[in-house]
Amino acid sequence: MLPKLAIALVVFALFYLVAMGVRRIVRRVASTKNHDGLGNALGRLAHLGVVFAGFLAAVGIVAPSVGAAELLSVLGVGSVAIGFAFRDILQNFLAGILILLREPFSRGDWVQLGDHEGIVTAISTRSTWIRTFDGRDIAIPNGEVFTNAMTVVTRTPTIRAQYEFGVAYDTDLDRAMAVILDAIGSFDTVLDDPAPDAGVADLAGSSVNIRARWWTTNDDFYRTKLDVIKAVKEALDDAGIDIPFPQRQLLFEPQEPLPIARQRQGQAAE
DSSP states (O other): OHHHHHHHHHHHHHHHHHHHHHHHHHHHHHOOSSOHHHHHHHHHHHHHHHHHHHHHHHHHHHOTTSOHHHHHHHHHHHHHHHHHHTHHHHHHHHHHHHHHHHOSSOTTOEEEETTEEEEEEEEOSSEEEEEETTSOEEEEEHHHHHHSOOEEGGGSSEEEEEEEEEEOTTSOHHHHHHHHHHHHHTOTTSOSSSOOEEEEEEEOSSOEEEEEEEEEETTTHHHHHHHHHHHHHHHHHHTTOOOOOOOOOOOOOOOOOOHHHHHHHHHHHO
């Protein structure tokens, strides 16, 4: 058996060296600018495939009576048991491969998934890393990413923002909307096409709410929204248009006095 073992070890070592070369080649070919994780995943799979082929070849040299079909059947039973034991890990791995192949989002995209919102910093075969806008790094399992709805904000280069401004009920609404649109249109970061628009959105308890909408690029979205709200408020003040505080009207209905109160009122009259 010693010569067979030696030959088997040499064959397995050669296969292992070939697997390392195949891994590098696949990683280099499959990696892209935004998805180096795809090259790493496919390279790892190619490496495991070649190493497994080397293992079968080595077993065939040491024990020629053991056929490949018998060995694969034994390994198949073991793989089923391993699959049940590591179901979540395999689910995340397969989901990661599909995400890397389909590319629904890329590294650097602004995404929203459930309660998490931020910039994608890395995509691996196990999880997707998101850096939130308050500086936290969150690893979301790929199974959750693949099976749940995700909003990719930066999939298109532009995004629409909106805000509701409340004005008093006696306000000239056409004039108020004109003031709001003039203030919004004064920013270079607000796009002309589609043009900003405004309209009455709600008759609230103490104000008429005018909803204004405008488009910007993804990079200018946050800063422009803050500047627009400030500019509209100042423009409404300069135009003498009132932004009312919440108001509440209380009505007190007359009630019959209590018996004790009526008795005291009678004594006072005497």
